[in-house]
Amino acid sequence: MSEAESEFADISLPGPGRTARHAGRVIALAVRTAPGLMALIAALSLFAALAPAAIAWLGKLVIDTVLAAIESGAAADRNAAIFYVVAEAGLVASLLAVRRLTTFYKRALHARLGHAVNRLIFAKSLRLDLQTLEEASVQQQILLARQHAAARPYGLVIRIIEFAQFAVTLISLAALLATFSPLAVLLIVLGGLPLFLNELGFSGAMFRLYTGRTPEVRQRNYLEGLMISDAAAPERIHAGADPAIEARYEGLFSRIHDEDRRRHHRHAWLGVALIAVSSAVFIAGKVWIVLVTLAGAITLGAMTMYIAALKQGQNAVTSLLASLNGGYEDLLYVSNLYALLEIGEGRARGTAREGPVPGDGYRLEGVGFRYDGGNRPALKDITLHIPEGHRLGIAGANGSGKSTLVKLLTGLYLPSEGRITLDGLDLADWAPEALFERTAVLFQPYQRYRLTAGENIAMGRGLRVTDRRALLDAAELGLARSVLDDLPEGLDTRLSRQFLDGRELSGGQWQRLALSRAMLRTDAKTLILDEPTSALDPAGEAEFIETAAKSDRTVILISHRLANLKGSDTILVLDKGRIAEQGTHETLMARGGMYRDMFEKQAGFYERAKAGAG
Incomplete structure:
Protein backbone atom coordinates (compact mmCIF):
# COMPACT_ATOMS: atom_id res chain seq x y z
CA MET A 1 0.00 0.00 0.00
CA SER A 2 1.38 3.42 -0.99
CA GLU A 3 1.72 6.34 1.41
CA ALA A 4 -1.34 8.06 -0.10
CA GLU A 5 -3.38 4.84 0.09
CA SER A 6 -2.63 4.40 3.78
CA GLU A 7 -3.22 8.08 4.47
CA PHE A 8 -6.80 7.95 3.16
CA ALA A 9 -7.67 4.35 4.04
CA ASP A 10 -10.05 5.56 6.76
CA ILE A 11 -12.29 7.32 4.22
CA SER A 12 -15.26 4.99 4.02
CA LEU A 13 -17.18 4.14 0.87
CA PRO A 14 -21.01 4.21 0.96
CA GLY A 15 -22.62 0.78 1.29
CA PRO A 16 -24.81 -0.93 -1.35
CA GLY A 17 -28.09 0.10 0.28
CA ARG A 18 -27.12 3.76 0.45
CA THR A 19 -25.76 3.83 -3.10
CA ALA A 20 -28.95 2.24 -4.42
CA ARG A 21 -31.03 4.92 -2.67
CA HIS A 22 -28.81 7.64 -4.11
CA ALA A 23 -29.21 6.18 -7.61
CA GLY A 24 -32.99 6.22 -7.22
CA ARG A 25 -32.94 9.81 -5.97
CA VAL A 26 -30.82 10.98 -8.90
CA ILE A 27 -33.07 9.26 -11.46
CA ALA A 28 -36.14 10.79 -9.78
CA LEU A 29 -34.46 14.22 -9.88
CA ALA A 30 -33.72 13.83 -13.60
CA VAL A 31 -37.31 12.78 -14.34
CA ARG A 32 -38.67 15.77 -12.36
CA THR A 33 -36.23 18.14 -14.04
CA ALA A 34 -36.67 17.05 -17.67
CA PRO A 35 -39.38 14.38 -18.06
CA GLY A 36 -39.67 14.85 -21.82
CA LEU A 37 -35.93 14.58 -22.41
CA MET A 38 -35.67 11.49 -20.21
CA ALA A 39 -38.50 9.76 -22.09
CA LEU A 40 -36.98 10.67 -25.47
CA ILE A 41 -33.49 9.48 -24.50
CA ALA A 42 -34.93 6.23 -23.11
CA ALA A 43 -36.87 5.56 -26.33
CA LEU A 44 -33.88 6.28 -28.57
CA SER A 45 -31.66 4.11 -26.36
CA LEU A 46 -34.10 1.21 -26.63
CA PHE A 47 -33.94 1.43 -30.43
CA ALA A 48 -30.13 1.56 -30.28
CA ALA A 49 -30.16 -1.48 -27.98
CA LEU A 50 -32.17 -3.68 -30.33
CA ALA A 51 -30.54 -2.56 -33.57
CA PRO A 52 -27.21 -4.52 -33.36
CA ALA A 53 -28.89 -7.92 -33.15
CA ALA A 54 -31.29 -6.98 -35.94
CA ILE A 55 -28.39 -5.78 -38.12
CA ALA A 56 -26.48 -9.02 -37.49
CA TRP A 57 -29.55 -11.08 -38.39
CA LEU A 58 -30.14 -9.04 -41.59
CA GLY A 59 -26.46 -9.47 -42.45
CA LYS A 60 -26.92 -13.25 -42.27
CA LEU A 61 -29.97 -13.04 -44.52
CA VAL A 62 -28.11 -10.86 -47.03
CA ILE A 63 -25.25 -13.36 -47.40
CA ASP A 64 -27.51 -16.39 -47.50
CA THR A 65 -29.88 -14.87 -50.10
CA VAL A 66 -26.98 -13.62 -52.23
CA LEU A 67 -25.46 -17.12 -52.27
CA ALA A 68 -28.89 -18.58 -53.01
CA ALA A 69 -29.41 -16.09 -55.86
CA ILE A 70 -26.00 -16.93 -57.34
CA GLU A 71 -26.74 -20.64 -57.17
CA SER A 72 -30.33 -20.50 -58.46
CA GLY A 73 -30.34 -17.41 -60.66
CA ALA A 74 -34.00 -16.97 -59.70
CA ALA A 75 -35.51 -13.45 -59.73
CA ALA A 76 -37.21 -14.10 -56.39
CA ASP A 77 -33.88 -14.88 -54.70
CA ARG A 78 -32.34 -11.82 -56.35
CA ASN A 79 -35.18 -9.56 -55.14
CA ALA A 80 -34.97 -11.01 -51.64
CA ALA A 81 -31.23 -10.28 -51.49
CA ILE A 82 -31.80 -6.67 -52.64
CA PHE A 83 -34.61 -6.25 -50.07
CA TYR A 84 -32.40 -7.44 -47.21
CA VAL A 85 -29.50 -5.23 -48.35
CA VAL A 86 -31.77 -2.18 -48.40
CA ALA A 87 -33.29 -3.12 -45.03
CA GLU A 88 -29.84 -3.57 -43.47
CA ALA A 89 -28.59 -0.25 -44.91
CA GLY A 90 -31.73 1.53 -43.70
CA LEU A 91 -31.34 0.11 -40.22
CA VAL A 92 -27.66 1.09 -40.06
CA ALA A 93 -28.49 4.62 -41.24
CA SER A 94 -31.28 4.85 -38.69
CA LEU A 95 -28.94 3.71 -35.93
CA LEU A 96 -26.39 6.39 -36.87
CA ALA A 97 -29.14 9.06 -36.87
CA VAL A 98 -30.46 7.85 -33.52
CA ARG A 99 -26.98 8.00 -31.98
CA ARG A 100 -26.55 11.57 -33.27
CA LEU A 101 -29.91 12.65 -31.87
CA THR A 102 -29.21 10.91 -28.56
CA THR A 103 -25.94 12.85 -28.20
CA PHE A 104 -27.82 16.12 -28.77
CA TYR A 105 -30.54 15.33 -26.24
CA LYS A 106 -28.00 14.10 -23.69
CA ARG A 107 -26.18 17.43 -23.96
CA ALA A 108 -29.44 19.23 -23.24
CA LEU A 109 -30.10 16.95 -20.25
CA HIS A 110 -26.58 17.63 -18.95
CA ALA A 111 -27.25 21.37 -18.79
CA ARG A 112 -30.70 20.99 -17.21
CA LEU A 113 -29.65 18.42 -14.62
CA GLY A 114 -26.44 20.29 -13.72
CA HIS A 115 -28.50 23.41 -13.06
CA ALA A 116 -30.97 21.44 -10.94
CA VAL A 117 -28.16 19.95 -8.82
CA ASN A 118 -26.57 23.36 -8.32
CA ARG A 119 -29.93 24.68 -7.20
CA LEU A 120 -30.14 21.89 -4.62
CA ILE A 121 -26.68 22.79 -3.29
CA PHE A 122 -27.40 26.52 -3.18
CA ALA A 123 -30.82 26.02 -1.60
CA LYS A 124 -29.28 23.80 1.09
CA SER A 125 -26.49 26.31 1.77
CA LEU A 126 -29.03 29.12 2.06
CA ARG A 127 -31.03 27.14 4.63
CA LEU A 128 -28.04 26.53 6.89
CA ASP A 129 -27.75 28.84 9.87
CA LEU A 130 -24.54 30.81 10.23
CA GLN A 131 -23.05 28.60 12.95
CA THR A 132 -23.46 25.51 10.79
CA LEU A 133 -22.33 27.20 7.59
CA GLU A 134 -19.09 28.39 9.20
CA GLU A 135 -18.03 24.91 10.34
CA ALA A 136 -14.94 23.71 8.45
CA SER A 137 -16.46 20.26 7.90
CA VAL A 138 -19.56 21.80 6.31
CA GLN A 139 -17.48 24.04 4.05
CA GLN A 140 -15.52 20.99 2.95
CA GLN A 141 -18.73 19.07 2.25
CA ILE A 142 -20.05 21.94 0.14
CA LEU A 143 -16.83 21.96 -1.87
CA LEU A 144 -16.96 18.17 -2.36
CA ALA A 145 -20.55 18.40 -3.55
CA ARG A 146 -19.84 21.29 -5.92
CA GLN A 147 -16.67 19.80 -7.44
CA HIS A 148 -18.74 17.35 -9.49
CA ALA A 149 -22.17 18.97 -9.25
CA ALA A 150 -22.90 18.96 -12.98
CA ALA A 151 -20.90 15.96 -14.19
CA ARG A 152 -21.50 13.16 -11.71
CA PRO A 153 -25.32 13.13 -11.32
CA TYR A 154 -25.68 13.48 -15.09
CA GLY A 155 -23.06 10.75 -15.62
CA LEU A 156 -24.95 8.46 -13.26
CA VAL A 157 -28.26 8.97 -15.10
CA ILE A 158 -26.67 8.36 -18.50
CA ARG A 159 -24.82 5.27 -17.29
CA ILE A 160 -28.01 3.80 -15.85
CA ILE A 161 -29.69 4.35 -19.22
CA GLU A 162 -26.66 2.92 -21.03
CA PHE A 163 -26.57 -0.05 -18.67
CA ALA A 164 -30.18 -0.83 -19.58
CA GLN A 165 -29.38 -0.29 -23.27
CA PHE A 166 -26.37 -2.62 -23.26
CA ALA A 167 -28.27 -5.18 -21.20
CA VAL A 168 -31.01 -5.31 -23.84
CA THR A 169 -28.37 -5.50 -26.59
CA LEU A 170 -26.58 -8.31 -24.77
CA ILE A 171 -29.78 -10.29 -24.22
CA SER A 172 -30.75 -9.99 -27.89
CA LEU A 173 -27.25 -10.99 -29.07
CA ALA A 174 -27.08 -13.80 -26.51
CA ALA A 175 -30.34 -15.13 -27.93
CA LEU A 176 -28.69 -15.30 -31.36
CA LEU A 177 -25.49 -16.93 -30.02
CA ALA A 178 -27.46 -19.45 -27.98
CA THR A 179 -28.70 -20.93 -31.25
CA PHE A 180 -25.04 -21.72 -31.98
CA SER A 181 -23.97 -22.78 -28.45
CA PRO A 182 -24.66 -21.63 -24.88
CA LEU A 183 -20.87 -21.71 -24.33
CA ALA A 184 -20.53 -18.80 -26.78
CA VAL A 185 -22.63 -16.70 -24.42
CA LEU A 186 -20.26 -17.60 -21.57
CA LEU A 187 -17.28 -16.54 -23.73
CA ILE A 188 -18.52 -12.98 -24.18
CA VAL A 189 -19.11 -12.61 -20.43
CA LEU A 190 -15.68 -13.96 -19.48
CA GLY A 191 -14.01 -11.66 -22.01
CA GLY A 192 -15.19 -8.47 -20.28
CA LEU A 193 -15.16 -9.44 -16.59
CA PRO A 194 -11.44 -8.97 -15.70
CA LEU A 195 -11.35 -5.41 -17.05
CA PHE A 196 -14.48 -4.55 -15.06
CA LEU A 197 -13.00 -5.80 -11.78
CA ASN A 198 -9.86 -3.72 -12.38
CA GLU A 199 -11.92 -0.58 -13.06
CA LEU A 200 -14.06 -1.15 -9.97
CA GLY A 201 -11.07 -1.22 -7.61
CA PHE A 202 -9.54 1.81 -9.29
CA SER A 203 -12.74 3.86 -8.80
CA GLY A 204 -12.79 3.30 -5.03
CA ALA A 205 -9.10 4.15 -4.66
CA MET A 206 -9.43 7.39 -6.63
CA PHE A 207 -12.53 8.43 -4.67
CA ARG A 208 -10.60 8.09 -1.41
CA LEU A 209 -7.69 10.04 -2.87
CA TYR A 210 -9.78 12.94 -4.20
CA THR A 211 -11.88 13.14 -1.04
CA GLY A 212 -8.83 13.14 1.21
CA ARG A 213 -7.10 15.80 -0.89
CA THR A 214 -9.98 18.32 -0.59
CA PRO A 215 -8.26 20.66 1.95
CA GLU A 216 -5.18 20.84 -0.30
CA VAL A 217 -7.36 21.56 -3.32
CA ARG A 218 -8.97 24.44 -1.41
CA GLN A 219 -5.51 25.78 -0.56
CA ARG A 220 -4.45 25.48 -4.20
CA ASN A 221 -7.55 27.38 -5.33
CA TYR A 222 -6.79 30.10 -2.79
CA LEU A 223 -3.22 30.48 -4.06
CA GLU A 224 -4.54 30.70 -7.62
CA GLY A 225 -6.79 33.53 -6.46
CA LEU A 226 -3.87 35.34 -4.85
CA MET A 227 -1.94 35.27 -8.13
CA ILE A 228 -4.76 36.73 -10.23
CA SER A 229 -6.76 38.85 -7.77
CA ASP A 230 -6.58 42.61 -8.17
CA ALA A 231 -7.42 43.01 -4.46
CA ALA A 232 -4.37 40.99 -3.39
CA ALA A 233 -2.08 42.49 -6.04
CA PRO A 234 -0.81 45.63 -4.20
CA GLU A 235 0.54 43.75 -1.16
CA ARG A 236 1.72 40.79 -3.25
CA ILE A 237 3.69 42.95 -5.68
CA HIS A 238 5.07 45.29 -3.04
CA ALA A 239 6.20 42.44 -0.82
CA GLY A 240 7.82 40.58 -3.71
CA ALA A 241 5.77 37.52 -2.75
CA ASP A 242 5.35 36.15 -6.27
CA PRO A 243 8.18 33.56 -6.09
CA ALA A 244 7.02 32.25 -2.69
CA ILE A 245 3.39 31.99 -3.76
CA GLU A 246 4.36 30.28 -7.03
CA ALA A 247 6.59 27.85 -5.14
CA ARG A 248 3.79 26.92 -2.75
CA TYR A 249 1.40 26.51 -5.64
CA GLU A 250 3.81 24.26 -7.54
CA GLY A 251 4.45 22.23 -4.39
CA LEU A 252 0.74 21.69 -3.85
CA PHE A 253 0.26 20.83 -7.52
CA SER A 254 3.00 18.21 -7.34
CA ARG A 255 1.65 16.64 -4.15
CA ILE A 256 -1.89 16.51 -5.49
CA HIS A 257 -1.12 15.28 -9.01
CA ASP A 258 1.98 13.07 -8.65
CA GLU A 259 0.09 10.33 -6.81
CA ASP A 260 -2.79 10.74 -9.24
CA ARG A 261 -0.43 10.27 -12.18
CA ARG A 262 1.21 7.19 -10.65
CA ARG A 263 -2.16 5.53 -10.07
CA HIS A 264 -3.35 6.28 -13.61
CA HIS A 265 -0.09 4.92 -15.00
CA ARG A 266 -0.48 1.60 -13.17
CA HIS A 267 -4.15 1.46 -14.10
CA ALA A 268 -3.46 2.11 -17.80
CA TRP A 269 -0.85 -0.66 -18.14
CA LEU A 270 -2.97 -3.19 -16.28
CA GLY A 271 -5.86 -2.23 -18.54
CA VAL A 272 -3.73 -2.90 -21.63
CA ALA A 273 -2.89 -6.40 -20.33
CA LEU A 274 -6.55 -7.17 -19.58
CA ILE A 275 -7.65 -5.92 -23.01
CA ALA A 276 -5.15 -8.38 -24.52
CA VAL A 277 -6.78 -11.18 -22.50
CA SER A 278 -10.21 -10.07 -23.70
CA SER A 279 -9.04 -10.02 -27.32
CA ALA A 280 -7.61 -13.53 -26.96
CA VAL A 281 -10.99 -14.78 -25.74
CA PHE A 282 -12.72 -13.21 -28.76
CA ILE A 283 -10.19 -14.69 -31.21
CA ALA A 284 -10.69 -18.13 -29.68
CA GLY A 285 -14.45 -17.82 -30.13
CA LYS A 286 -14.07 -16.61 -33.71
CA VAL A 287 -11.76 -19.55 -34.59
CA TRP A 288 -14.30 -21.93 -33.06
CA ILE A 289 -17.13 -20.54 -35.24
CA VAL A 290 -14.96 -20.70 -38.39
CA LEU A 291 -14.03 -24.34 -37.69
CA VAL A 292 -17.70 -25.25 -37.22
CA THR A 293 -18.48 -23.52 -40.54
CA LEU A 294 -15.68 -25.37 -42.33
CA ALA A 295 -17.14 -28.59 -41.02
CA GLY A 296 -20.38 -27.70 -42.83
CA ALA A 297 -22.47 -27.43 -39.65
CA ILE A 298 -23.64 -23.85 -40.36
CA THR A 299 -24.00 -21.63 -43.41
CA LEU A 300 -21.62 -18.83 -44.38
CA GLY A 301 -24.33 -16.31 -43.51
CA ALA A 302 -24.78 -17.91 -40.09
CA MET A 303 -21.02 -17.79 -39.54
CA THR A 304 -20.99 -14.07 -40.37
CA MET A 305 -23.93 -13.48 -37.99
CA TYR A 306 -22.38 -15.43 -35.12
CA ILE A 307 -18.99 -13.74 -35.48
CA ALA A 308 -20.70 -10.32 -35.58
CA ALA A 309 -22.85 -11.31 -32.60
CA LEU A 310 -19.77 -12.53 -30.72
CA LYS A 311 -17.90 -9.29 -31.35
CA GLN A 312 -20.92 -7.08 -30.68
CA GLY A 313 -21.76 -9.15 -27.61
CA GLN A 314 -18.27 -8.80 -26.20
CA ASN A 315 -18.45 -5.05 -26.83
CA ALA A 316 -21.86 -5.01 -25.13
CA VAL A 317 -20.47 -6.85 -22.10
CA THR A 318 -17.49 -4.51 -21.90
CA SER A 319 -19.73 -1.45 -22.29
CA LEU A 320 -22.28 -2.81 -19.83
CA LEU A 321 -19.64 -3.48 -17.18
CA ALA A 322 -17.99 -0.13 -17.93
CA SER A 323 -21.36 1.56 -17.38
CA LEU A 324 -21.77 -0.37 -14.14
CA ASN A 325 -18.29 0.63 -13.00
CA GLY A 326 -18.73 4.23 -14.14
CA GLY A 327 -22.08 4.37 -12.42
CA TYR A 328 -20.49 3.08 -9.23
CA GLU A 329 -17.79 5.76 -9.49
CA ASP A 330 -20.44 8.43 -10.09
CA LEU A 331 -22.39 7.14 -7.09
CA LEU A 332 -19.32 7.56 -4.87
CA TYR A 333 -19.17 11.25 -5.77
CA VAL A 334 -22.96 11.67 -5.74
CA SER A 335 -22.82 10.45 -2.14
CA ASN A 336 -21.02 13.70 -1.33
CA LEU A 337 -24.01 15.63 -2.67
CA TYR A 338 -26.48 13.73 -0.51
CA ALA A 339 -24.16 13.87 2.50
CA LEU A 340 -24.43 17.67 2.19
CA LEU A 341 -28.21 17.59 1.74
CA GLU A 342 -28.53 15.43 4.88
CA ILE A 343 -26.56 17.84 7.13
CA GLY A 344 -28.64 19.35 9.93
CA GLU A 345 -29.53 22.96 9.26
CA GLY A 346 -28.94 24.23 12.78
CA ARG A 347 -30.89 24.54 15.99
CA ALA A 348 -34.66 24.81 15.73
CA ARG A 349 -36.01 28.35 15.79
CA GLY A 350 -39.39 29.70 16.85
CA THR A 351 -42.04 31.66 14.99
CA ALA A 352 -42.74 34.59 17.33
CA ARG A 353 -42.66 38.10 15.92
CA GLU A 354 -42.87 40.02 19.18
CA GLY A 355 -42.08 39.49 22.85
CA PRO A 356 -44.35 39.65 25.92
CA VAL A 357 -42.53 42.67 27.43
CA PRO A 358 -42.31 45.38 24.73
CA GLY A 359 -39.50 47.87 25.35
CA ASP A 360 -37.53 45.57 27.66
CA GLY A 361 -34.80 45.23 25.04
Missing part, protein backbone atom coordinates in the same frame (compact mmCIF):
# COMPACT_ATOMS: atom_id res chain seq x y z
CA TYR A 362 -32.03 42.67 25.27
CA ARG A 363 -31.16 40.66 28.38
CA LEU A 364 -28.13 38.38 28.40
CA GLU A 365 -28.06 35.87 31.26
CA GLY A 366 -24.84 33.89 31.76
CA VAL A 367 -24.23 33.81 28.02
CA GLY A 368 -21.33 31.79 26.63
CA PHE A 369 -20.33 30.84 23.12
CA ARG A 370 -17.70 28.49 21.77
CA TYR A 371 -16.72 28.10 18.12
CA ASP A 372 -16.40 24.61 16.71
CA GLY A 373 -12.84 23.46 17.44
CA GLY A 374 -12.03 26.57 19.50
CA ASN A 375 -9.41 26.29 22.28
CA ARG A 376 -11.39 28.53 24.63
CA PRO A 377 -14.87 30.06 24.70
CA ALA A 378 -15.25 33.17 22.56
CA LEU A 379 -17.61 34.51 25.23
CA LYS A 380 -18.13 33.40 28.83
CA ASP A 381 -20.53 34.42 31.63
CA ILE A 382 -21.91 37.52 29.87
CA THR A 383 -24.76 39.03 31.86
CA LEU A 384 -26.11 42.35 30.61
CA HIS A 385 -29.29 44.37 30.10
CA ILE A 386 -29.67 46.67 27.06
CA PRO A 387 -33.02 48.50 27.39
CA GLU A 388 -34.72 49.87 24.30
CA GLY A 389 -33.25 53.26 23.34
CA HIS A 390 -30.02 52.54 25.23
CA ARG A 391 -26.61 53.47 23.80
CA LEU A 392 -24.07 50.74 24.46
CA GLY A 393 -20.40 51.08 23.59
CA ILE A 394 -18.21 47.97 23.43
CA ALA A 395 -14.42 48.05 23.64
CA GLY A 396 -11.77 45.37 23.82
CA ALA A 397 -8.69 43.98 22.14
CA ASN A 398 -8.82 41.90 18.97
CA GLY A 399 -10.26 38.48 19.71
CA SER A 400 -12.02 39.60 22.87
CA GLY A 401 -15.44 38.52 21.54
CA LYS A 402 -16.92 41.81 20.29
CA SER A 403 -17.98 40.62 16.83
CA THR A 404 -19.23 37.32 18.28
CA LEU A 405 -21.47 39.31 20.62
CA VAL A 406 -22.88 41.19 17.60
CA LYS A 407 -23.82 37.92 15.90
CA LEU A 408 -25.49 36.70 19.10
CA LEU A 409 -27.53 39.89 19.49
CA THR A 410 -28.70 39.74 15.87
CA GLY A 411 -29.75 36.10 16.22
CA LEU A 412 -27.21 34.84 13.68
CA TYR A 413 -25.73 32.72 16.48
CA LEU A 414 -27.48 31.12 19.44
CA PRO A 415 -25.59 30.87 22.74
CA SER A 416 -23.73 27.70 23.65
CA GLU A 417 -24.76 28.36 27.24
CA GLY A 418 -27.08 30.78 29.02
CA ARG A 419 -29.75 32.67 27.12
CA ILE A 420 -30.56 35.97 25.46
CA THR A 421 -34.06 37.47 25.53
CA LEU A 422 -35.54 40.30 23.49
CA ASP A 423 -38.61 41.97 24.98
CA GLY A 424 -38.88 39.08 27.41
CA LEU A 425 -38.70 36.25 24.85
CA ASP A 426 -35.72 33.94 24.24
CA LEU A 427 -34.08 34.69 20.89
CA ALA A 428 -34.44 31.00 20.00
CA ASP A 429 -38.24 31.43 20.10
CA TRP A 430 -38.26 34.35 17.68
CA ALA A 431 -38.73 33.87 13.96
CA PRO A 432 -35.27 34.60 12.49
CA GLU A 433 -36.65 37.02 9.89
CA ALA A 434 -38.44 38.98 12.64
CA LEU A 435 -35.17 39.28 14.59
CA PHE A 436 -33.32 40.46 11.51
CA GLU A 437 -35.99 43.09 10.83
CA ARG A 438 -35.43 44.48 14.34
CA THR A 439 -31.77 45.25 13.71
CA ALA A 440 -29.74 47.33 11.27
CA VAL A 441 -26.16 46.10 11.26
CA LEU A 442 -22.78 47.13 9.90
CA PHE A 443 -20.74 43.95 10.05
CA GLN A 444 -16.99 43.68 10.35
CA PRO A 445 -15.68 42.88 7.84
CA TYR A 446 -18.28 44.32 5.50
CA GLN A 447 -18.90 43.02 1.99
CA ARG A 448 -17.88 44.70 -1.24
CA TYR A 449 -20.58 43.49 -3.61
CA ARG A 450 -19.65 43.39 -7.29
CA LEU A 451 -22.99 44.94 -8.16
CA THR A 452 -24.12 48.48 -8.91
CA ALA A 453 -23.75 51.17 -6.24
CA GLY A 454 -27.52 51.19 -5.77
CA GLU A 455 -27.62 47.40 -5.38
CA ASN A 456 -24.81 47.63 -2.81
CA ILE A 457 -27.12 49.80 -0.70
CA ALA A 458 -30.29 47.81 -1.53
CA MET A 459 -28.57 44.66 -0.22
CA GLY A 460 -29.31 46.07 3.24
CA ARG A 461 -32.87 44.86 2.67
CA GLY A 462 -32.03 41.86 0.51
CA LEU A 463 -32.29 43.77 -2.81
CA ARG A 464 -36.02 44.24 -2.16
CA VAL A 465 -35.82 48.04 -2.22
CA THR A 466 -35.95 49.58 -5.70
CA ASP A 467 -37.16 53.07 -4.79
CA ARG A 468 -34.32 55.40 -5.76
CA ARG A 469 -35.39 58.03 -3.23
CA ALA A 470 -35.07 55.52 -0.38
CA LEU A 471 -31.61 54.48 -1.62
CA LEU A 472 -30.45 58.09 -1.84
CA ASP A 473 -31.79 58.87 1.64
CA ALA A 474 -29.87 55.88 3.03
CA ALA A 475 -26.75 57.09 1.22
CA GLU A 476 -27.21 60.50 2.84
CA LEU A 477 -27.40 58.95 6.32
CA GLY A 478 -24.44 56.67 5.57
CA LEU A 479 -22.30 59.59 4.32
CA ALA A 480 -22.17 58.03 0.84
CA ARG A 481 -23.94 60.75 -1.15
CA SER A 482 -20.62 62.27 -2.19
CA VAL A 483 -19.46 58.81 -3.32
CA LEU A 484 -22.51 58.49 -5.59
CA ASP A 485 -22.04 61.99 -6.95
CA ASP A 486 -18.51 61.09 -8.08
CA LEU A 487 -19.61 57.96 -9.94
CA PRO A 488 -20.36 58.34 -13.67
CA GLU A 489 -23.76 56.62 -13.49
CA GLY A 490 -24.53 57.34 -9.82
CA LEU A 491 -26.61 54.53 -8.32
CA ASP A 492 -26.37 52.58 -11.60
CA THR A 493 -22.57 52.47 -11.69
CA ARG A 494 -21.21 48.93 -11.58
CA LEU A 495 -18.54 48.54 -8.90
CA SER A 496 -15.60 46.32 -9.81
CA ARG A 497 -12.74 46.42 -12.23
CA GLN A 498 -13.73 42.93 -13.31
CA PHE A 499 -16.29 44.59 -15.58
CA LEU A 500 -15.23 46.74 -18.51
CA ASP A 501 -17.55 49.55 -17.42
CA GLY A 502 -16.89 49.06 -13.71
CA ARG A 503 -15.35 51.43 -11.18
CA GLU A 504 -13.30 50.66 -8.08
CA LEU A 505 -13.73 52.48 -4.78
CA SER A 506 -11.37 53.30 -1.94
CA GLY A 507 -11.67 51.53 1.40
CA GLY A 508 -13.40 54.53 2.94
CA GLN A 509 -15.89 54.77 0.07
CA TRP A 510 -16.76 51.10 0.37
CA GLN A 511 -17.34 51.57 4.10
CA ARG A 512 -19.71 54.47 3.42
CA LEU A 513 -21.78 52.20 1.18
CA ALA A 514 -21.78 49.57 3.92
CA LEU A 515 -23.01 52.19 6.39
CA SER A 516 -25.71 53.16 3.92
CA ARG A 517 -26.87 49.52 3.82
CA ALA A 518 -27.40 49.63 7.57
CA MET A 519 -29.15 53.01 7.34
CA LEU A 520 -31.59 51.64 4.75
CA ARG A 521 -33.36 49.78 7.56
CA THR A 522 -35.13 52.88 8.85
CA ASP A 523 -37.71 50.86 10.81
CA ALA A 524 -35.15 48.75 12.72
CA LYS A 525 -35.31 49.39 16.45
CA THR A 526 -31.63 48.56 17.04
CA LEU A 527 -28.61 49.90 15.20
CA ILE A 528 -25.47 47.76 15.61
CA LEU A 529 -22.24 49.21 14.27
CA ASP A 530 -19.07 47.09 14.35
CA GLU A 531 -16.08 49.39 13.73
CA PRO A 532 -18.16 51.74 11.55
CA THR A 533 -15.45 54.35 11.05
CA SER A 534 -12.31 52.23 10.68
CA ALA A 535 -11.79 53.33 7.06
CA LEU A 536 -13.26 56.85 7.28
CA ASP A 537 -11.28 60.05 7.30
CA PRO A 538 -11.43 62.13 10.55
CA ALA A 539 -14.11 64.48 9.20
CA GLY A 540 -16.30 61.59 8.06
CA GLU A 541 -15.78 59.79 11.36
CA ALA A 542 -16.81 62.85 13.40
CA GLU A 543 -19.88 63.43 11.20
CA PHE A 544 -21.07 59.84 11.49
CA ILE A 545 -20.60 59.60 15.26
CA GLU A 546 -22.59 62.81 15.65
CA THR A 547 -25.37 61.38 13.43
CA ALA A 548 -25.47 58.09 15.38
CA ALA A 549 -25.64 59.98 18.68
CA LYS A 550 -28.86 61.72 17.55
CA SER A 551 -30.65 58.45 16.83
CA ASP A 552 -33.58 57.54 19.07
CA ARG A 553 -32.97 53.84 18.42
CA THR A 554 -30.98 51.41 20.53
CA VAL A 555 -27.40 51.93 19.38
CA ILE A 556 -24.65 49.37 19.96
CA LEU A 557 -21.32 50.77 18.87
CA ILE A 558 -18.11 48.75 18.73
CA SER A 559 -14.94 50.73 18.22
CA HIS A 560 -11.23 50.57 18.92
CA ARG A 561 -11.28 54.37 19.00
CA LEU A 562 -12.49 54.86 22.54
CA ALA A 563 -13.24 58.55 22.05
CA ASN A 564 -16.17 57.43 19.87
CA LEU A 565 -17.70 55.65 22.88
CA LYS A 566 -17.69 58.61 25.29
CA GLY A 567 -21.34 59.46 24.67
CA SER A 568 -22.59 55.92 25.38
CA ASP A 569 -24.95 55.29 28.28
CA THR A 570 -22.91 52.20 29.13
CA ILE A 571 -19.47 51.12 27.98
CA LEU A 572 -18.65 47.42 28.09
CA VAL A 573 -15.00 46.33 28.14
CA LEU A 574 -14.41 42.75 27.01
CA ASP A 575 -11.25 40.81 27.73
CA LYS A 576 -10.76 37.25 26.46
CA GLY A 577 -14.50 36.75 26.13
CA ARG A 578 -15.47 38.04 29.58
CA ILE A 579 -16.76 41.37 30.86
CA ALA A 580 -13.77 43.07 32.43
CA GLU A 581 -15.48 46.40 33.16
CA GLN A 582 -18.71 48.24 32.48
CA GLY A 583 -20.04 51.71 33.25
CA THR A 584 -20.13 55.21 31.83
CA HIS A 585 -17.03 56.88 30.45
CA GLU A 586 -16.72 58.98 33.62
CA THR A 587 -17.07 56.07 36.05
CA LEU A 588 -14.63 53.91 34.13
CA MET A 589 -12.07 56.72 33.98
CA ALA A 590 -12.48 57.31 37.70
CA ARG A 591 -12.07 53.61 38.43
CA GLY A 592 -8.61 53.55 36.91
CA GLY A 593 -8.81 50.11 35.28
CA MET A 594 -8.33 48.65 31.81
CA TYR A 595 -10.56 51.18 30.05
CA ARG A 596 -8.74 54.18 31.49
CA ASP A 597 -5.39 52.67 30.62
CA MET A 598 -6.44 52.10 26.98
CA PHE A 599 -8.05 55.53 26.71
CA GLU A 600 -5.01 57.40 28.04
CA LYS A 601 -2.65 55.50 25.75
CA GLN A 602 -4.79 56.40 22.74
CA ALA A 603 -5.13 60.01 23.86
CA GLY A 604 -1.39 60.26 24.36
CA PHE A 605 -0.75 58.89 20.90
CA TYR A 606 -3.08 61.42 19.27
CA GLU A 607 -1.59 64.27 21.30
CA ARG A 608 1.91 63.32 20.20
CA ALA A 609 0.76 63.01 16.59
CA LYS A 610 -0.89 66.43 16.80
CA ALA A 611 2.21 67.99 18.34
CA GLY A 612 4.41 66.44 15.66
CA ALA A 613 2.14 67.79 12.94
CA GLY A 614 2.32 71.28 14.48
